[in-house]
Amino acid sequence: MRTFTEFPKNVKCPICNTNKNSETMLIGKVGTEDGNNMQASPIHTDCLDLRLDENRNFIFQVLTDHRFSV
Numbered sequence: 001m002r003t004f005t006e007f008p009k010n011v012k013c014p015i016c017n018t019n020k021n022s023e024t025m026l027i028g029k030v031g032t033e034d035g036n037n038m039q040a041s042p043i044h045t046d047c048l049d050l051r052l053d054e055n056r057n058f059i060f061q062v063l064t065d066h067r068f069s070v
């Protein structure tokens with residue numbers, strides 16, 4: 001998967017809630033598919049802590065909801 005060294009200034013990583021510059025990848029957003037296009041969210045690769053659910057054939061990471069953080 002392609003990675004980037006700079007994080008966009010206008011958004012935050014949904015895991016750490018910062019936009020510090022470090023290795024970043026784009027993760028497609030479920031429900032935004034439009035033909036071959038999809039919206040994506042930049043996420044720091046160091047923030048990923050993925051789990052594989054072999055029974056449901058699913059890779060995921062549960063996120064803290066920063067919308068309610070102060």
Ligand SMILES: [Zn+2]
Nearest residue numbers: 013016044047
């Ligand atoms: Zn992050």
